[in-house]
Amino acid sequence: MNTQLLKGVLEGCILLVIQQEPIYGYALIQKLRQFGFESLVGGTVYPILQKLEKNGQIQGEMRKSPEGPDRKYFEITEVGKGTIQQFIAEWQQLTTNVTKIIKVANDHGDTQ
Amino acid sequence: MNTQLLKGVLEGCILLVIQQEPIYGYALIQKLRQFGFESLVGGTVYPILQKLEKNGQIQGEMRKSPEGPDRKYFEITEVGKGTIQQFIAEWQQLTTNVTKIIKVANDHGDTQ
DNA sequence: GTGAGCTAGTTGGTTATACAAACTAGTTGT
């Protein structure tokens, strides 16, 4: 997967997953992998979580794990919900644009 | 529009427009604006064209303009066509992933 | 004919982000 295409998208997706239900980083990574971001690693996700917490879009809290090290659970804030709405709007704008271009290019370039 | 979301997308879109028919940079910018990338500027597009030409994905040729400065027309190469196919595949993979996440997040987080 | 504004393209520096790689540290099982 072209890593450039992920820019910005990942942040929105992380907010969306956290909005669904509070979750800790390690489990979040696994969930995003299940959603198709298969080569995602901790060194990518954890810094985003730190930034989002610093921005006040998510709020973290350490909890004991029944097995293994402590986990930092994050939940969405009102600010974060706003960012999600904005992300969805921009994402849909973008897909609209790209879809149109792909469609037009297919109608011409290929079939002549 | 969040500029991060454009990363990688713009390059693919430029190739697609050039594949449709040979075009010069200035007209390309106007066309991309019509497709919804309204705030696109020359300082973004021209360097991409230079890189694509250096990579052998497009080929440029200066032509006289009936009015104004000379224009550099670009046409797609076979290499470029391959990149387009790859871009479309990755783009569709990405939209599939994101759409799924948005759908799942909407089914839960919002409506409870 | 001079300057404004459009057309056409170039360039240097800034910023944001994904990732590789290496690390700390807790727990479990052998």
Add this chain to the structure above:
DNA sequence: ACAACTAGTTTGTATAACCAACTAGCTCAC
């Protein structure tokens, strides 16, 4: 003791879009 898994951190690197300023050709109003 040691490996393997869980959980999170940190440093550095590569890439891409953009701002801002620039060169240069052409047209038109004044």
